[in-house]
Amino acid sequence: MLHQEHPRADLRQRLPDTVRASWDRSRRYGISPSDALLLNEVTLAHQKRVRERNQRLAGYAAPELAALHRALGGAGWMLACLDEEGTIAATYGKAPSPAARLDMVLRTGVSLSELTIGTNGPGCAIAERKPVVVSGCEHYLQEAKDFICVAVPVFDPSGELVGAIDASSTNRSDGGIALGGLTLAAHAIEKRMMADLRDAIFIRMHARPDMLGTPLEALLAVSPDGCLLGLNQAARHMLALPAGAGGDLAFATLFDTPFHLAMDRLGGACNGPVQLQSAGGLLLHARIGMDAAATPPAPRAGARPAAVQDTNDMKDTRVEQQLHYGRRAYARNIPVLLTGETGTGKEVAARLLHDTGPRAGGPFIAVNCSAIPASLIESEFFGYVEGAFTGGRSGGAPGKMEQAHGGTLFLDEIGDMPVELQGRLLRVLQERSITRLGGGKPVAIDIAVVCATHRDLPRLVADGAFREDLLYRINGFQVRLPALRERDDFAALAQRVLRDACAAIDVLRISGPAMAALQAYAWPGNIRQLQHVLRVAALYAEETGRIEPAHLPPEVTAGGQCPGAPGGEPVAALTHFKQNESAFIRGALHDTGGNISATAQRIGISRHTLYRKMRQYGIARPGGE
Ligand SMILES: Nc1ncnc2c1ncn2[C@@H]1O[C@H](COP(=O)(O)OP(=O)(O)OP(=O)(O)O)[C@@H](O)[C@H]1O
Numbered sequence: 001m002l003h004q005e006h007p008r009a010d011l012r013q014r015l016p017d018t019v020r021a022s023w024d025r026s027r028r029y030g031i032s033p034s035d036a037l038l039l040n041e042v043t044l045a046h047q048k049r050v051r052e053r054n055q056r057l058a059g060y061a062a063p064e065l066a067a068l069h070r071a072l073g074g075a076g077w078m079l080a081c082l083d084e085e086g087t088i089a090a091t092y093g094k095a096p097s098p099a100a101r102l103d104m105v106l107r108t109g110v111s112l113s114e115l116t117i118g119t120n121g122p123g124c125a126i127a128e129r130k131p132v133v134v135s136g137c138e139h140y141l142q143e144a145k146d147f148i149c150v151a152v153p154v155f156d157p158s159g160e161l162v163g164a165i166d167a168s169s170t171n172r173s174d175g176g177i178a179l180g181g182l183t184l185a186a187h188a189i190e191k192r193m194m195a196d197l198r199d200a201i202f203i204r205m206h207a208r209p210d211m212l213g214t215p216l217e218a219l220l221a222v223s224p225d226g227c228l229l230g231l232n233q234a235a236r237h238m239l240a241l242p243a244g245a246g247g248d249l250a251f252a253t254l255f256d257t258p259f260h261l262a263m264d265r266l267g268g269a270c271n272g273p274v275q276l277q278s279a280g281g282l283l284l285h286a287r288i289g290m291d292a293a294a295t296p297p298a299p300r301a302g303a304r305p306a307a308v309q310d311t312n313d314m315k316d317t318r319v320e321q322q323l324h325y326g327r328r329a330y331a332r333n334i335p336v337l338l339t340g341e342t343g344t345g346k347e348v349a350a351r352l353l354h355d356t357g358p359r360a361g362g363p364f365i366a367v368n369c370s371a372i373p374a375s376l377i378e379s380e381f382f383g384y385v386e387g388a389f390t391g392g393r394s395g396g397a398p399g400k401m402e403q404a405h406g407g408t409l410f411l412d413e414i415g416d417m418p419v420e421l422q423g424r425l426l427r428v429l430q431e432r433s434i435t436r437l438g439g440g441k442p443v444a445i446d447i448a449v450v451c452a453t454h455r456d457l458p459r460l461v462a463d464g465a466f467r468e469d470l471l472y473r474i475n476g477f478q479v480r481l482p483a484l485r486e487r488d489d490f491a492a493l494a495q496r497v498l499r500d501a502c503a504a505i506d507v508l509r510i511s512g513p514a515m516a517a518l519q520a521y522a523w524p525g526n527i528r529q530l531q532h533v534l535r536v537a538a539l540y541a542e543e544t545g546r547i548e549p550a551h552l553p554p555e556v557t558a559g560g561q562c563p564g565a566p567g568g569e570p571v572a573a574l575t576h577f578k579q580n581e582s583a584f585i586r587g588a589l590h591d592t593g594g595n596i597s598a599t600a601q602r603i604g605i606s607r608h609t610l611y612r613k614m615r616q617y618g619i620a621r622p623g624g625e
Pocket of ligand 1: 341343344345347412452454496497500527528531
């Protein structure tokens, strides 16, 4: 019996401002403190209606409130989730004692709005839009004087109030603990709602970098073209946005960094958060993506082919991070653009997105835009109807886009697509339907688009060789695959490539000096070039089982000097190696005075292999053994 001895007028003076305002409203609503209103009549039909109406909200709240109930266990709390009108949508836990009637009050369908029962926790939290603790005689109805209720409002990503969550008890429990738990639960519910936004890129922020990843971080959802799709309450406070503001705001109005620049920096960051300054001058630390708790479900077992498993071995932090968010973008049908030098694994990454994404059961159609003759490119892409042109198949043929229906269209070397075709591609991506060459009805297509290029698309746009609108359309989320020389998992990757490239040969080791030489080299042809080099080196190392520096091409062992600039012809180094192999063997034979054993040892190959190579290149032994 809390505060019962105080006269009400006296008590009113001592109420917190929020509760006093609620009392005043309750009086205006015509409620009298002595009314018996608590045990509302609730029919089963009404309960069913309320449940159906609030299925989504209760679904978001259920895991959080169940966990909170366990955490508060033993303290006699019952938890509830209420809609924006203050009607209970779902409850969690049992009443501490049947005599207390708490379970009679907290039932689905019961209204706890101020209008119905006057001042109470959830009713007041909804009216005031802020967390509230209402204890004992602070309730407007004397009939509720034995209860304590703690409530926190819940807002959706657009800032609309969607309801409240409540913890009630008849014990003199510590409202502070329940308030802390409910506040964290409300953050988590808001985050769950945000995670369901379609086509969103998430940015997490906080003024303190160590607060990133905690429930108190601010969370923004933006569209691939930089429009604000939603934000949590923490972000709303941090960016000083009034309730309800957000919907159409552009990223550019919230931060002083242009959206694409910010995304480039956020996407490329692997060593900690990136700093962004809000338009209000607040310096924030930001990371891209939701935290691990919100990662998409693991792919189905057995759904991935070998190439995908290979890529999962990629332990380069940047590659891992980029692909993690790339997968999420792909899963939300955001077009992913893979960029990186030639041979960095863009096609492998595209297959990974497909094979581990929601369209894994559909087709993966890869088109190399630079390899299709200009005269065929339209029919390749869009297909044709019967009689569209001489030589066409009877019945016509579907194009690549139609073939990719239900799956992924991978447009490799998109930078090489002829400008005229770019316009048609853009229309298809906008309208999501195609018309075959020669007429026919438009066919609706459902495809995920992943593009790749080693070219600088913004520069092509500036030169007029690539449409800017198409660039924005395909560049929903950019995954940059680092050059091999920039990767921090070089040694592990080299071992992996060696195993894959030489499965038939029992050579599985690279000596320390050879690895050092490989690591020092600039690899203009990236992983593809590494594959070639290791494949050849493995042939030499067949007998010893270990690749030595002598098995590597001279430019690799020349201390990291690489012929040609990065991005040059990938097989150049290999060709160079082959051309120089005979000279290399001749030089070694000369140095050892024609001693076969010493030469073989020096090169790191067996005598048998040396003889074979000498025969192959027609090298005569200078002097006898
Ligand atoms: N993580 C990896 N592990 C092993 N091999 C890989 C990995 N990533 C790529 N490769 C291999 O490297 C080679 C080049 O990969 P891929 O064709 O995907 O590169 P790309 O960037 O698409 O090249 P390009 O720009 O020339 O088309 C392929 O043979 C591929 O199997």
